[in-house]
Amino acid sequence: MTVCKRSFRMPHQRGVAVVAAVAAATLLLAACGGSDTSGAGHEGHNSADTQESTKSPAVGAFNDADVTFAQSMIVHHQQALEMSRLADGRASDQEIKTLAGQIEKAQDPEIKTMHSWLKTWGRSESSGMDHGGMNHGGxxxxxxxxxxxxxxxxxxxxxxxxxxxxELMIAHHSGAIDMAKDEQKNGGDAAAKKLADDVIKNQSTEVRQMQGILDRL
Incomplete structure (x- = not known):
């Protein structure tokens, strides 16, 4: 009888163990399934964010300050070129001649660059300014x-x-530096702000150079 009872209990215990194992496996699968579902949802959200972040930033990449800077600085640079070209046959100081050539060499390409910006932006190249520096608003x-x-x-x-x-180019450069500082403060286009930074650095150096020339003339 004792042997019979033991043989009867062993299957019962094994049955309980099997049920427990099945239950545990069921819970594990449910947990894994829940994790996968959560992960899929998270991945989908990241994919949407990535697509949104890779959209073209053309709209809003530039603003009115960038347009005004390009339009106005083109006219400003053009007058600097006119002034520099007058040095040929008129200037007697070699440093003035060299400086005039440097100004022309630097600002002519910048004019072309700003023309290309305005074309890309679909904006007019006219700012309402004439070569006397006045606009229609006074x-x-x-x-x-x-x-x-x-x-x-x-x-x-x-x-x-x-x-x-x-004397005149110091005043002219100082004006360009002020305009460039406005662009740095209010502009939105990275390339325009970089050019503004170059204007400030390069023309500030030339102002100091011209002041030195005046001191020795």
Whole structure:
């Protein structure tokens, strides 16, 4: 009888163990399934975020400050080129001649770059400014020479030209630096802000150079 009871209990215990194992496996599968579902949902969310972040940033990449900077600086640079080209045949100081060439070499490519920006942005290349620096609203770009200033510079020769050129170009550069600082503060386009930074650095150096020229003339 004792043997019979033992043989009867062993299957019962095994049955309980099997039931427990099945239950545990069921719970594990449910847990794994829940984890996979959660992971799938998380992956889908990241995919949507990635697609959103890779969309073209063209809209809103530039703003009105960038457009105004490009339009105005083109006109400003064009006048600097006119002033620099007057040095040929008029300037007597070699440093003035060299500086005039450097200004032309630096600013002509920048004009072309800003033209390309405006074309890409679909904006007009005109800012309403004429070469006297006045716009239709009565405002003016800082540092722009008047017609009289340009006439006086054109008429000057030798040391008189050298002195006038340095004085007027210091004022002209200072205006460009102010405009570039406005772009750095209010602009949105990274390339335009980089050019503004270059204007500030390069023209500040040239202002110091021209001040040194005036001190020795």
């Amino acid at each position: 405002g003016s770009m800082p540092g722009m020479m008047s017609e009289k200033d340009m006439a006086d510079l054109t008429a000057a020769k030798g040391k008189d030209f050298d002195r006038k050129f340095a």
